[in-house]
Amino acid sequence: MFESKAGILWVGGIGFFVIAFLSNGWVPMLMYQDLKEQTAEEVVNSRVLYQFEEISRRYPQTFKQYYGDVNEDTCAEALRLGRQLYIGEGCWHCHSQFVRPVSNESLRWGEVAATIEFQNELQRPVMFGTRRVGPDLSREGGRRSNDWHAVHFFQPKMLSPGSPMPAYPWFFDGGPDQPNKRGIAIMTYVQWLGSWLESYPYYEELKDSDSES
Amino acid sequence: MTTANKTSTVLTSDDLDHLVDQELVKGYFLAGLTFLTISMIAGILVALQLVHWNPLDGIEVLSPGRWRMIHTNAIAYGFLANVFLGMLHWVVPRLTLRPVASRPLSLFIFVAWQLIVFLTAAAIVIGPSLQAMPWVADLAKRTGLCMSLGAQGLEWGETPFWIDPIALLGLALVAVNFMVPIARARAPLYVTLWYFMAAFVWTFLTYAMGNLLPEYAVGGTSAGAIGGLFIHDLVGLFVTPLGWGMMYYFVPIMLKKPIWSHGLSLVGFWGLAFFYPLNGIHHFLYTPIPMFLQYGAVIATVAVELVVTTVIINFLGTLRGQGQQVITNLPIRYFYTGMIFYFITCFQCALQVTLTFQKLIHFTDWVVGHAHLVMFGVFSLWLFGVMTYLFPRVLHRPWYSTRLCEYHYWLSAAGVLVMALDLTMAGIFQGYYWASLQSWDVSVDGSQPFWVTRVFAGLCMFAGLLCFLYNLWMTYRVPQEVYETGPALQGSPA
Numbered sequence: 001m002f003e004s005k006a007g008i009l010w011v012g013g014i015g016f017f018v019i020a021f022l023s024n025g026w027v028p029m030l031m032y033q034d035l036k037e038q039t040a041e042e043v044v045n046s047r048v049l050y051q052f053e054e055i056s057r058r059y060p061q062t063f064k065q066y067y068g069d070v071n072e073d074t075c076a077e078a079l080r081l082g083r084q085l086y087i088g089e090g091c092w093h094c095h096s097q098f099v100r101p102v103s104n105e106s107l108r109w110g111e112v113a114a115t116i117e118f119q120n121e122l123q124r125p126v127m128f129g130t131r132r133v134g135p136d137l138s139r140e141g142g143r144r145s146n147d148w149h150a151v152h153f154f155q156p157k158m159l160s161p162g163s164p165m166p167a168y169p170w171f172f173d174g175g176p177d178q179p180n181k182r183g184i185a186i187m188t189y190v191q192w193l194g195s196w197l198e199s200y201p202y203y204e205e206l207k208d209s210d211s212e213s
Numbered sequence: 214m215t216t217a218n219k220t221s222t223v224l225t226s227d228d229l230d231h232l233v234d235q236e237l238v239k240g241y242f243l244a245g246l247t248f249l250t251i252s253m254i255a256g257i258l259v260a261l262q263l264v265h266w267n268p269l270d271g272i273e274v275l276s277p278g279r280w281r282m283i284h285t286n287a288i289a290y291g292f293l294a295n296v297f298l299g300m301l302h303w304v305v306p307r308l309t310l311r312p313v314a315s316r317p318l319s320l321f322i323f324v325a326w327q328l329i330v331f332l333t334a335a336a337i338v339i340g341p342s343l344q345a346m347p348w349v350a351d352l353a354k355r356t357g358l359c360m361s362l363g364a365q366g367l368e369w370g371e372t373p374f375w376i377d378p379i380a381l382l383g384l385a386l387v388a389v390n391f392m393v394p395i396a397r398a399r400a401p402l403y404v405t406l407w408y409f410m411a412a413f414v415w416t417f418l419t420y421a422m423g424n425l426l427p428e429y430a431v432g433g434t435s436a437g438a439i440g441g442l443f444i445h446d447l448v449g450l451f452v453t454p455l456g457w458g459m460m461y462y463f464v465p466i467m468l469k470k471p472i473w474s475h476g477l478s479l480v481g482f483w484g485l486a487f488f489y490p491l492n493g494i495h496h497f498l499y500t501p502i503p504m505f506l507q508y509g510a511v512i513a514t515v516a517v518e519l520v521v522t523t524v525i526i527n528f529l530g531t532l533r534g535q536g537q538q539v540i541t542n543l544p545i546r547y548f549y550t551g552m553i554f555y556f557i558t559c560f561q562c563a564l565q566v567t568l569t570f571q572k573l574i575h576f577t578d579w580v581v582g583h584a585h586l587v588m589f590g591v592f593s594l595w596l597f598g599v600m601t602y603l604f605p606r607v608l609h610r611p612w613y614s615t616r617l618c619e620y621h622y623w624l625s626a627a628g629v630l631v632m633a634l635d636l637t638m639a640g641i642f643q644g645y646y647w648a649s650l651q652s653w654d655v656s657v658d659g660s661q662p663f664w665v666t667r668v669f670a671g672l673c674m675f676a677g678l679l680c681f682l683y684n685l686w687m688t689y690r691v692p693q694e695v696y697e698t699g700p701a702l703q704g705s706p707a
Binding site for chain 2: 002003004005008009012013014016017019020021023024025027028029031032035037077081084085087088089090091092093094096098100101102103104105107108113114115117118119120121123124125126127128129130131132133134135155160162163164166167168169170180181182185204
């Protein structure tokens with residue numbers, strides 16, 4: 001078996017792969033099969049709607065042009081597009097979306113991540129992330145105002161001089177006061193993160209008083 | 214040729230050369246080097262962004278976020294896959310004494326694979342720009358699909374969803390093309406072919422699992438488990454078996470002696486086959502994935518380290534008595550340097566997957582250093598060794614300059630060593646900055662010296678590549694005396 005073609009093909013190639021898949025992939029799938037996956041419409045809540053409306057009042061012209069009215073459908077549309085941009089622009093390669101139960105992370109970010117938070121359309125594929133150049137974003141919603149985010153996306157160094165984050169001027173029709181369809185979407189998405197938690201918005205207790213930087 | 218000598222029919226190296234489509238080997242190598250160049254430029258762009266030296270910040274199609282994905286995907290699918298395919302076209306016919314299933318099919322796969330990699334890159338760069346167009350929303354509504362036109366949200370699997378089926382078809386064709394000669398060869402098979410056979414099956418299954426399941430079948434935490442399996446299996450079941458199979462072929466040929474212990478070869482292969490796929494979840498420790506699965510992955514990872522040790526012992530045993538070849542024979546030096554790096558990465562891996570280490574180093578540059586040590590320090594160095602050995606054979610002329618070959622080696626090996634050490638240290642610092650709850654800026658500012666060092670280490674590796682490309686160009690342009698295949702080749706890149 002150990003040197004035969006059939007052994008290598010069936011036992012090594014397929015057999016061991018299947019064992020690993022069943023034990024490491026299928027088991028969690030079974031464990032969580034009863035948790036219903038929510039759609040983008042279902043995860044729209046009053047807090048993100050409030051932020052969405054705030055955006056509409058702050059940037060009425062571009063908001064009207066790209067989204068029309070504030071309602072759950074347009075908000076879900078913005079969330080979907082926001083998630084697609086979060087993936088397409090590679091945000092998830094520098095920002096994680098899960099808080100670990102170690103290294104004082106729950107003091108810095110808030111509640112430790114739970115399975116239920118990830119059972120929705122906007123976490124397909126799940127945006128755990130593997131690297132933090134910038135901070136974790138899973139509890140970012142509500143911590144900062146929309147105009148802060150607009151300026152920060154336009155040119156991060158204006159607000160965080162030491163930040164290595166790239167600028168995203170293509171999220172705007174000209175200046176930071178005119179976010180376009182993409183800009184409004186990504187801001188809505190970021191404001192949504194963590195909005196389902198009781199601790200929203202979470203402000204960390206840091207040793208350094210300069211926590212807004 | 215070990216295998217040729219064992220068969221009753223006497224085969225000359227001419228016969229073997231007829232089995233190999235040398236133009237195709239050359240084509241794959243050149244395509245691979247093209248994508249490696251693109252990938253390294255992308256890497257430098259991102260490295261410059263981190264140290265605030267990126268002069269191109271704010272240009273949409275050059276956004277570092279998008280080019281970061283070009284960097285990793287061009288390495289995995291553009292460089293490693295292409296050069297591996299070239300290597301397979303050289304090795305498989307020689308070991309099986311049979312040509313691949315179909316030469317037109319080989320050519321088709323070559324063209325198709327370049328298109329797949331190029332389209333992936335193009336989609337990653339342009340996709341997000343088109344995402345907000347009204348017609349995309351229309352299309353999404355009509356088809357019920359709501360996916361990113363650009364990258365797919367899976368690390369190493371950013372290949373856009375609409376390319377995945379084509380890539381899977383390509384992988385299936387690759388498997389068929391090489392499995393036919395292997396199936397026709399008389400058993401028992403040589404170690405190299407165990408690894409290759411398994412790799413063809415594993416690569417297809419891994420790609421299908423990772424690119425299809427989290428997108429269409431499962432969401433949330435379970436998708437995280439699948440994603441972990443995918444990240445890991447892509448390295449462990451596609452790159453690793455092809456790499457080790459390659460070592461089991463080229464090392465004995467160049468040292469002109471068999472592998473030290475056949476028993477250890479068996480332990481190495483079956484140990485890898487069993488334990489490697491069980492490691493996936495160790496990429497997501499302390500996530501909401503069930504804890505008992507995390508423990509299982511940690512234990513399997515430590516087991517892999519033990520298996521790897523037996524493989525390294527086997528290759529050191531093979532080298533015994535001919536240690537001077539590491540100095541005099543450049544490809545052998547590439548191979549053994551890669552193996553030492555491999556042992557280091559696997560040792561590092563056995564430590565870093567423990568929950569104790571994870572507290573500190575997860576999410577930090579430690580992991581980035583580890584990834585570079587594996588992908589560049591091991592597999593890229595091995596492929597450089599193979600190309601250094603094979604280019605004179607497919608171009609039918611010696612290298613223009615063996616000194617430039619040496620520069621390539623030293624710049625690449627030293628560059629990646631500095632980068633790995635530098636990022637590993639950066640990771641430890643970052644981990645402590647974060648755990649000590651200082652403001653986030655402190656960790657970013659504290660990383661700057663390491664990131665600056667990384668830029669120069671990367672430029673060093675890139676300079677090595679430029680030496681290699683220049684050397685190749687001059688070898689190609691200045692035809693020297695056409696020389697015979699066979700014994701005369703021993704004089705080539707020393």
